Amino acid sequence: MAHVLVVDDEPGIREFVAEALADDDHEVAQAASGEAAWALLEREGFDVVLSDLRMPGMDGMALLRRLRERQPDVECIILTAHGDVDTAVEAMRLGAFDYLQKPLGSLAELRLLIRRAAERRALRNFQEAHQGSSDAAPELTFGAPAMQPVVAALRKVAVTDATVLLIGESGTGKEIAARAVHGMSRRKAGPFVAVNCAALAEQLLESELFGHEKGAFTGAHARRRGRIEVAQGGTFFLDEVGELALPLQAKLLRLLQERTFERLGGGPTLRADVRWIAATNRDLPAMIAEGRFREDLFHRLAVFPVVLPPLRDRREDIEPLAERLLAQACANLGRKPLKLDPSARALLRRARWSGNVRELANTLERAAILADGDTLHEGELAIPGLGFTPAPVAAAPAPPAAPVAAGEPGHDGPPRPLQDLERDAIEAALRHFEGNRIRTAEALGIGVRTLYDKIKRYGLGE
Known part of the structure; x- marks a missing residue:
């Protein structure tokens, strides 16, 4: 199904074409002029524009030129009378997908052309989403009993459009699980787009997600489509969602609720036709209690939570x-x-x-x-000098001993505050990895942004 805008100053033709496309399961809007069409294009996101060539005011060619300049990803088909074929060919040189002659001889031809234009836009989205990536992915498990209920749960949820929250330690294969869900879903022919929330600063992440209009901020020299827009018809994987800053959490909540968004700097309201999968290695309920993660967003994301077991x-x-x-x-x-x-x-x-x-x-x-x-x-x-000597798995813990009162033999003094233990652990990990903060964060099972906050809090970076 495509979102189609039909533009024609003749009401009879416009309504006839719109009805024919709606019967083919497309979502159709109508405009009686080029100016009215552009007003709609500025407010909504369309996949295909079907425009009459000759109209008072802004005609089909002027509308096409504006589309190519400001919304080049929208496909445009021109409707033309028999004597305007040369102009229609010129429109194709300007980037129109194709043209149809009036009177329309076949509704089948019209519907086929609209489907092909929508497919080309979807293919462009797919190619952009898969640049530099591979569809090949390791299997989820090779028979481990701990993974059997996980695989069963992922198979059941994959055939729905329910939002999935993958929970597990860093490095447990949450993105692989997300790709598996996408591959088992009815959206598998669409793009799979992944964004790591811990990898970018807040402003860059917002632009990466939503895209931006020309002039939205310093350095925004042209319109840029966001990753959500690229993922249309497919799956959007939001990794390390626990690292999102609170302002972005609010915007993500609105997006999940309304399924619409705008690029930074304004522009049309776009639909988010994506399946959402999020992942985290953080304790989100604890973050909610501390005021660092929105409870309403958590419930939107955790429609179907799945815990991935650690490799051990x-x-x-x-x-x-x-x-x-x-x-x-x-x-x-x-x-x-x-x-x-x-x-x-x-x-x-x-x-x-x-x-x-x-x-x-x-x-x-x-x-x-x-x-x-x-x-x-x-x-x-086990390479000496490179910091890797695999630690053996700890033996099963002994039953807890009876508490020892202060002053009695065997008591090592009062327990140390938790923040002191955390500070020591971070300091030791930084020293072990020679100050490499990315490797330190991975080893500690926290996000890089969280590690930076803790280093600043404990004065470890001075």
């Missing part, structure tokens, strides 16, 4: 996943494939993988870079 709880997946990741790393590096010997497999199985799949992938890629032979051994995974 799905050990059956580690070896087959490692083989897949190692093959991918070798292919990316342009080197011959590597095998894992029994000692390396044993090390992979017993490691804790606090950074989950991301840490496993980084470890294997680093080993593939340094490996000389065609087999990886335990010693090539």
Whole structure:
């Protein structure tokens, strides 16, 4: 279904065409002049404009020129009388999708042309959304029991348009799960667009999401379509949603409620025909209690929450996943494939993988870079001097001992405040990663923006 604007100063033709397109399941608006059409285009987002060539005031050619200048992504089809064919051909040189001659001989031809124009716009959106990406993605699981209910839940929700909230530690594969939902949905032929809320400053993120009009801010030299607009007809994945600043949370809430938005700097009101998937490694209820996340937004996002288990709880997946990741790393590096010997497999199985799949992938890629032979051994995974020695999984905790009163043997003094423990953990991680804040945030399981806030709070960056 496309959103179509029919422009013609003859009411009979205009209404006939609009009714024919509405019967073909399109959403249709009408305008009796070029000026009225432009007023609608400024307020609403359209996929296709079907305009008469000759009209009083702003004619079809003038409307086309304005569209190409200000809304170049909208497809335009020209309606023309027999004697105006040369002008219609000129319109195509200016960027019109095609033209139709009056009187219309076939409604089937009209409907087919509208569908093709809408498909071209959808294809452009799809190509833009998939630039530099690959449709290939690792499987969600290789048989780990902890993942079976997760996969079952994702399969059930995928066939709906319900909003999904993926919850899990950093590196557990939340984007892979989101892509799997998209691939199992009825929107799979549409684009999959992902935006990481922790990767951009607030103003840049707002422009990335919603797009902007020319002159909306310093440096906005031309109109730019936002990622939500690019995702039309597909799935929009909002990663690290817990890192959104409160003002952007309010705008996202409005978007989810009304399914419409505007680019920065004004312009037409656009529809958000997307399926929403969000992800976070944060405790959003705790953030709500602290006033750092909107409760109403949480309930809009958590229509169908799914918790992804950490890699240490799905050990059956580690070896087959490692083989897949190692093959991918070798292919990316342009080197011959590597095998894992029994000692390396044993090390992979017993490691804790606090950074989950991301840490496993980084470890294997680093080993593939340094490996000389065609087999990886335990010693090539635990690389001295590079800060990686896989920690063994902790044994099951012993039953809690009876409390020891202050002053009695075995009491180590009063417990330290939680913020002191947090400060020490951040300081130790920064030191371990030699000040690399991205790796520190990943290891601690928090967003980069959150880490910056805590470093400032505890005076660790001075």
